[in-house]
Every structure is written in C-alpha cells, then in structure tokens.
Amino acid sequence: MKRQIGEIFIGAIFLGCVAASPARALEGEVKIGEVNSYSALPAFTEPYRKGWQLAVEDVNAHGGINGKTLVVISKDDAGKPAGAVTAANELVSRDGVVMLAGGFFSNIGLALADFAKQKHVLYLAGEPLTDAMVWSSGNRDTFRLRPSNYMQAAMLADDAAKLPAKRWATVAPNYEYGQSAVAVFKKLLSAKRPDIEWVTSQWPPQGKIDAGPVVQAIAAAKPDAILNVEFGPDLVKLVREGNTRGLFTDRAVVSFLTGEPEYLDALKDEAPEGWIVTGYPWYGIHTPEHDAFLKAYQDKYHDHPRLGSVVGYTLIHAAADILRKAPSTDTDALIAAAEGISFDTPFGPASFRAIDHQSTLGAFVGTTTVKDGAGQMTKFDYRDGAKYMPSDDEVKTLRIQK
C-alpha cells in the first residue's frame, strides 16, 4: 500500500512543480506570439525564423511600435495541430500576447485560426496555403500572408493555357493541399482550354511516394503535359525516377512551389529543366526593396534567403504596421487596422484585403534550369497576387461569413 501512496505523491509533486512560475508583462513592450513547426520542419522554419528575427531587429531599430519594443515569443508546435493549440493557448493565456502569428502546415493554420476565433485574438497566418484559411473556414480574426493555393494555381494555369498540350496528367500528395491544388488548377485550366483532357491522376501518400511505379503509371497514360504538386523528399524521388526513365523528355511540366529555394536547392544538378514553376529566384530579383532585404539577410546570416525568410520577414513587418496603425492592442482595433492595410514587402507593396483577409502578396513564375550545378529559375516575372483572385461576388459565396 505504501508503494501506491508513494506513486500518487510523486505524481502530485510533479504536477505541482510544473504548475509553478507564472508570467508577467513588462511595461514598454508589445508582444506577438508566434507558433511554428520548428522541430518537425526545420528545413522550412529555420529560414523563416531568421526572416522574422531580422524583421524584429529592423522594427525595433526604427522606433519599435510607437516607442514600445516589439517582442516576439516563439513556440514550437511539434508539427501537430493539437500542439499548436496548446502553444497558442500558452501565448495568449500565460504570456499575454496581443496577437498570434505563424503556422506552416495548412491543418495547423486552420486549428490556429479556429482557436483565434474562439479566443477572439487576431491571427496572422504566414505560410499555410489552403484556401479554407480565408474562404470556407475563414473568420474575422484570421489574416493570411502567403499567396494561396488558388492564387498559385491561377498563376500557373495562365501559363499552362498557352501550352499546346492537350492530354494532362496530375501527380499530387494525397491530402487536402494536393487535392485542392489539383482541383483548382483543373477547374481554371479547363475553363480557359475546354479542349484539354485529363488522362490520369496519381495520389501517392505524402512523404511515402513509391516513385518508380508512379512515374511508370504516368508515362503509361501518355500525357502531353504533367501537373506536379509534389514537394520535399517526394519531389526529389519523383524527379530522379522521372529523369532516369525519361518521363519529362518532350513533356511540359507545370509545378507548384518547385522554384522555391527550399525545394530547388536540394536537387542540385539534378534539378529539372524547363518546368514552369512558382518560386522565389532571390539571385535574379533586382529591385531596391529586395536588394535591401537581401543585403541585410546575407550580412546577418551569411546565407541566402529562402522563400520562408521572406514570409517571416514580411509577416512581422506587416504585424508591426498593424500594431502601429491601431489605436490600441484591443483585438477589434487590430482587426480594423489590419483590414485593407498596405505594407511593404521585399517583393513590393501588398495589402490585406478587407473582403477575405487574404494578402495580395504575389509570387514569381518562371521556368527551371540548371546553372553552375544548381537549380535556378529563369525567364521569371513577378505576379501580383491581387490579379489572381476570384471576383468579389465569388469570394462572398466562398466565404461563409461566420
């Protein structure tokens, strides 16, 4: 019996220790809570973190938030929606942050958006791509920075429509992101080109592509062009198998995100030639805004930025602009300030639309090539996100206002 009592007490003491140590707010600080998958997706979240850390320095070097210091408290979500909600709760309930930011996976973004709605806290989503963030599951408290799935599909569909290809195949990871990317792209392309035919769709499980059979199956359908939504290690396997088996020879390939350094860098000299991709050609953008960002980033980190760096950097700058504009840190005041606000980004000016809280940040579209043993984008141009949105009427029906 003593044994059981002992067990029970050990448990109680442990719980007690954990529950100790409350947090307090400092005068002269404005706190933003930030949540991301730092341990689960370091390849994407590390450059992103560097980006926002740079922005925090920037903001504070230029007077902070109306004289107060901007502080970002950052938490890991371990790659799980439930973990993100725990972290967000810690930030809001314990650390007393005035707004939330972050997220990479779509489902985590959605979980955070719903949490924000429940607690009535402004949430500024960075990377999550799903259209549901601002449309079907959109809510008043949530804003999203990165060009959405729909916007990227619209940019790519524009270029795809100009291709002669009639027979199209698709390959996408089997989850919501892949499914909706394919669905939107199909819809937009078919609208522009009623003559085309969709000959096969491959849905390998995310992270577990069996590239050989998938490549074979696509080749067997004899498509003229392929839409690819694979990314990360799956993309590497697909490209390697496809190159070896000649899948991409004499075939057009349109591919989501592949031009982002996060994905293109890994492929080195095996990067595919001539794919039409969305991405971030940091080496070829020559605008004053971007030059300034690039220099600051490289000076601080001695590494080139990834797209995540731009997202992190822009996210905190946009947040700072909202905080500066709002008369108080009250959530309603912040939302009012955020709706329609214009902010500067390394890609040029952008704004948060009042109608659906999506930013008008755009993306670069170009073709891939190999230069000096590394994958690069060439013949690219910047597509302003504002031009790749559905009509306002359509948005209103998509966004079931809650």
Added chain:
Amino acid sequence: MSFYVAQFLTGLAEASSLFLVACGLSIIFGVTRIVNFAHGAFYMLGAYIAYTLAERFSGAIGFWGSLLTAAIIVAMLGALVETVLLRRIYHAPELFQLLATFGLTLMVEDLAVIIWGPEDLVGPRAPGFKGAVMILGQAVPSYDLLLIVLGPLVFGLLWMLFHKTRFGVLVRAATQDREMVAALGVNQRWLFTGVFALGIFLAALGGALQISRDAVNHTMDLRIIVETFVVVVIGGLGSVGGAFLAALIVAEFNAFGILIFPGISMILMFIIMALVLIVRPYGLLGRLEAPTRAVIAAAIVWAPLSSAGRIAVAAIVVAVALMPFGVGDYWLTVGSEILIFVLFAASLQFLMSTGGLVSFGHAAFFGLGAYGAALAVKDLGLPLLPALACGTTLGCAGAVVIGWFCVRLSGVYFAMLTLAFAQIVYSVAFQWTDVTGGDNGMLGVWPDAWAASPHTFFWLALAVALGGVVLLRMIVFSPFGYRLRAVRDSALRAEATGINRMTTQWAALIIAGTFAGLAGALFAFLKGSVFPDSLGVSTSVDGLVMVLLGGIGTISGSVLGAVVYKALSIFLVSQTDYSKLVLGAVIVGLVVVFPGGLGGITARFSRLRPVLGPAPPARPESLG
C-alpha cells in the same frame, strides 16, 4: 504488355529495398524478442553517413565503399547500443525494450538535424548506374536492376550464413528456443550482440542504398519503420524467407494497385496485412510463437487500495480540484490535457496490464471518440454532454468491430492487427473529406458556455478522468477482472475452466475502447478541433510510452506515466526546439534506472523494509 513487365520490375526493385530493412528487423526479433523501434533510426543513420562519405570519396570505389563503410559504422553503433543499453534490460518486462528504442529514435532524429542540418540532402548517383536500360521498349533504371539482383543475393547470403556457419545455426536455434541455446552453454550475450549488429547492418545498408534514389532527411526513420513492421509481420516474425515474400507482395500490390486505385496506396499494405493475419494468424511463413515470458512478473498480488491509500488519493484529488483557485488559465488547460491523457493511458493499461493485450492502435478509439464528438457537434448540433456520449459510443462501436477481428490473434500479431485497423480508420478520416474534412480536420468543436472557462473544463476533465480510472480499477477487482487476468495468466487453464478466451478479451477491448473514446471526445472539446493525427501511430505510441513508463506490472501506474510524459513533453516543446532529444534521453535514462517503470520506484523502497508478513523471495525484476 511491356508496360506491365516494367511495372513488375519496378515493384521488384522496391521489394528488394524493403526486404533489406525488414529482414534485419525480423532476425533481431526472432532471436532477442526485441521490438526494435529504432530500426528506422539506424536505417536513417546509414543513409546520412553514406551521404557524408560518398560526397567526400568519388568514383566507383569511393561510392560503393562509402555505402559499405556506412553500414559497418552503423552496425558498430548498433552493437554499442546493444551492449550499453539493451543488455541491461533484457530481463525487464516484454516491450520495455520498445520503450528504450523509442527513446533512442527520438534522440537520433534531433541529433541528425544537429549534425547534418535540416535540409534534404541529395546524394550522388551511383557510378555506372545512372541511366536506364530499355526492356521491351520501356526504360527501366539500371539501379533498379541492381537492386533486383541485390535483394535475392542478400537473401542467399543470409541463407548460407544461417545454414553453413556455426553462428547461423545458433541463431536459428535461438529463434526457435532461446532457453535451449542457453542450456547448450552458448554465450548468449555474444550471440545477441552479433545478431543485433547484423540486423542493424542490413538496416543501415538499406538506408545507404537509398542515397542515390531518395533525399536523405530526418523523417526517413518514421517513414520506413511502420512499413518495415508491416512487412515483417505479414511474412511472419523471425522468418527471413517470410520477409522476402512479404516485401515482394507489398511492393507488387503497390506497383499495380496504383494503376487501379491511385488513391489507395496509403493503406494498401495495411489492408494486405489485415487480410493475411485474419487468414494466417502468424503471418505467411511464421510459426506459432513460442510462449514468451509473461507480461507481468507476478510476485506481488494486486489488491485494492488500503484505507490509508484511499485517504492519500482523496487528499490529492482535493488538492488537484483546488488548482483552479491557485493557477492561471494556461496551466488549467495543460492540466485538462494531462487529465485526458491520464484516462487514455489508463484505458490502454487496462487492456495491457489486466488483459495482457498489447495494442499498437489504441489511438483508433481515442480518435473515433474525438470524431464522434465533433460530428455530433457539427452535423447534429448537439451540446457538450450528448456529444461526449456520441464520441464515447463511436469509440465503443469501433472497439466492437475491430476487437472482433483482433482477439483471434495474440502477442505481437494482435498488436500489429490493431495497428492495421487504426491505420485504416486513420486513412478513412484522412481521405473522407466530405464528412471529416480530411487533413484539414473539423473545426469549431468548442464546449458549451457553461463549460467554456478553463476552470470549469478542468473540473469536468478531472471528474471524467477520475471517474474513468476508478471505474477501471473497480473492473480490475471485479469477477470479470479476474476472469480477464485468468485468460492472461494461462489461456490453457482458463479454457479448461470454462472461460471463453475470445469473448473475454473482446469485452476487455470494448471496455478499453469505450474509455479511450471518452478521452478522445473530451480532447476534441479541449482543442476545439479534430485532425486525423488524433488517430495516428504517434498517438498510439504516446499511450504505449505512458503505460510502459508508469510500469506495466501495476494497475494504475499509467496515471503517473501519463502525468510525467505529457507534462514533460508539453514543457519541453514549449521551451526548446530539441524537445525530442531531451525527451528521448529522459526515456532512455528512466528505462535504465527504473526497469519496472515509474510505478516500480516505490516498490524498490518498500522491498527494503517489508512491513507485512515475511519478505517475498528474492526475485530479479519483480514488479509492483
């Protein structure tokens, strides 16, 4: 026709890759009975080290030499792990090694990121095997052809090793009867280390061979480990030939399955496993498992709490119930989460400790509970309490269906069939977007206004968890609880005493599933949303770790295990990016120091000064 030949060859190449990793796991399990969760971690290390070497040494000799060297280095690491860590815990209860190797896996993942960085690493192409060979007009990568040769070659070499060398003969003998080999005067330690190193060598070689096809990254381990287990189980544990056959079947079904159902590849192999196990309960070439050591070392007879114990529990419950007056909202929400996992772990412990049934898929019931509650709220518009009832019912219903199949099996096969069903349920939730929202989950599952404040919800969670744990304890000491333990202790005797083993275990699974469902339903309301990962392998593994950490030989040690594990992981995730490294190290440390689980800590002290009656006879690794 030529297309099908090419597809078949591609399948063969995949089969070879899979076989290399799987046969190592099978050999290790066959001899040491270790469920080596770290097999994937060694596979990944093989790939990383091979990448590093191959980047440095070019040319054919450099490349192939790198692969082999990497496998040897990792095999030596494996031998080190075996001698330093695993050797200390062979006599701990079965599956405790699973906990240790799980801790190792967590550590290796973070270490890989620290050493090799977070980015995907693309290794060089194999010299001489960069292109494709035209076969019947279809391009087949020459590297695939190499793999196709390599699989059977390794199979052949292993056959020679097992049939033509003394080491191999001993390994085969040990697979069939460990005690006999020990009786023959063979140095078991040496044999175990050798077998473990051999298995790890094969895993690392399998990983190293992927560097010219795959991107080396820190999630490779988890991608391969479940797949490998599935192959080993389909083939029959401990059977190298079975692993070969199973790898072939899985890879070919996958190669051709995607032509017919492109969306099915996610669960195809789990369906195959479920079908195989239902028809052949010991895998394709497996044999009836030799009776293994009992899960519970039974030197201490379980007894209900003494009155002093009850007073202590009551005091702690009162103290916990008073927490809302002392701590802030965040800690209350963390407390609620811990309480929910206390119930989840307790339900799994009931199944494992009292029922002797180890489930690798307990998350299925937890997740069903969560989805049941979410559907009740979103589709039926029900308030909190009826929605909790709906979730619990769905968890229970899932256990009725899944249990009916699973109780036909026992041991590791039972565990793997529960995993298969959990994965099938997972992929239904993942892919049935119209109902479950797929990967984007179900949002807006928040509690009613009366329970919305963190302190009310905390009290609700406390009441539910406490009620659940008390009910489960009552069942343990009820006539049914004894019947269940009777089946666990000796199915032979139980059947000869008129007890129906299958219905008994089925009922136990239904009870455990119902309580897990309740925990899951509450979890949905705590988080306000439900995602497929609540049904996933990692949730099942979390539960398993909590039970093992608490002490599988105890009745309610999992309460302590859940509190420690959950609190620690929430704390670490909040404080550091290397939470896995620290958590893994803590788990490995605890395993070495307390082989009886945390619940066994106090047993150690109580053994020093026995109060009641004569001291129990000295017994290594006795558990409380």
Added chain:
Amino acid sequence: MSASPNLLAVEGLRKSYGGVHAVQGVSFSLEAGEILALIGPNGAGKSTCFNMLNGQIKPDGGTIHLKGEAIAGLPPRLICRRGVGRTFQITATFASMSVRENVQTALSTFAGQDRRLFGLATRQHRHEADGLLDHVGLLAQADRPCAELAYGDLKRLELAVALSGKPALLLMDEPTAGMAPRERIALMRFTASMARAQGIGVLFTEHDMDIVFEHADRVMVLNRGEVIAVGTPETVRRDPRVRTTYLGEGLVYARPVEGGAP
C-alpha cells in the same frame, strides 16, 4: 452394467499429424467413481488422447460420449462446462493471483458470475474456496501468491481448481510428477477417496508404476497410438505384450520418472 450410459464412452478415437498416426482407433469406457490409469511409453499417444478428451485437440475421427452426450470436437470450455475437469502435465495456474483467488476465479466462472463488472471478486465464494483448499491441503497457503508455490503445491492447486466445477470426470495428466514420494501417495489417496465418495470418474496418466498399480481400478496400456491391453492392474501386469513393450523384462516396479516434470 447398468442401463444408464457409461460416464465416458470413447469409440474409435483417431488423430494423426502429417503421416504419423498419434492415436489410432482407441476405444474405452469409464464408470462413475472408477479410476482408470492410462500408461504407455513416451510418444504412445497418451497426451494426444487426453487433449482430445478435453477438447484441446480436435479428433480426426471417432466419438466421445459423456453421460451419453457426444462431446468430440467441442472446444475445451464447453467440454469443461459439461463436467470435465483436468490438470496439466506442466501445471497451468493463474500466476498473478493468490492461491485462494485462483480457486475463487474458477468458482465464479462455474457460478456464471464472471461477467460481473462490479463487486469485489475476492469476497465471493471465499468459504467454498477455503473448503476446497483445505481438501487438497493448501489452506495454510491460501493467501500466498500462486507464483511462489512449490511445484507439488501447484499440482494440488490445479486439482482444487479442477474440482471447483464439481466435475463428473476428472482428467489428470501426470498428477504426481515432480512431487516427493510421500506427497504422491497422499495426493493419490485423496483423489481416490474423493472419486469414490463423490462418484467422480478419474482418468490419469502416470509414469510411476507404484502409483498406477496401487490406486487404479483398471489400467489401459497404449503403444504407438493403439490400446494393447486393458484390465485390472493384475491382468495388465501379467500381460506378455505389456511386459515386452513397456514394463520391460519382468520389471514390475517403477522407473524413475522420465519426462513429465519440466
């Protein structure tokens, strides 16, 4: 012979594994209160016979009737519920329970109470359990963990568990293996007196010929799956075939126990 059916009637029982005929056409019967010993060299098919009688192995052919009811092929738990108790060659007990709890568990199963989810199991059938333990001489150890018992005591515990279902037929597979000589005699005396007093039929296998010839009413000798002799101990002992195949050259007394005990 009375008009009522035999307690146990076995007719043409067969079982083969692959090409090996473990049991071929075994027939015998057993009356209430009778003690029948089944003997034979190792591999003669004794265990296979036993396991078919209690349902652990399905026979390939033949019939088994218990009190006139066909039971061949039923699972062990149903055969048990029809009144067949058994002990195992290698003891099988509920190792995590105390000695008394072992018996209580069996009693609650036979009373049909083992589906109850509530109520303390240790409070049920306590008196009855102690009575049975007293019978087999284990009462003093009732509270000890079963895992701590000496091997001979485990055998007794198995007997108590088997008796808790008030069986009409008791199958005992080497009941005294691993026991001290004095314990053997005590256990068999107890078994015999109980069988006669309560009219329980007992079928047992045994390597110790002293035990066999001392306590059995009849002896049946199995060799290579066939019955080669049945009869009173005296007739069997004199049977020339038995002498050559099993008992050896004029050997009447027991050999040291071979096999059986682990």
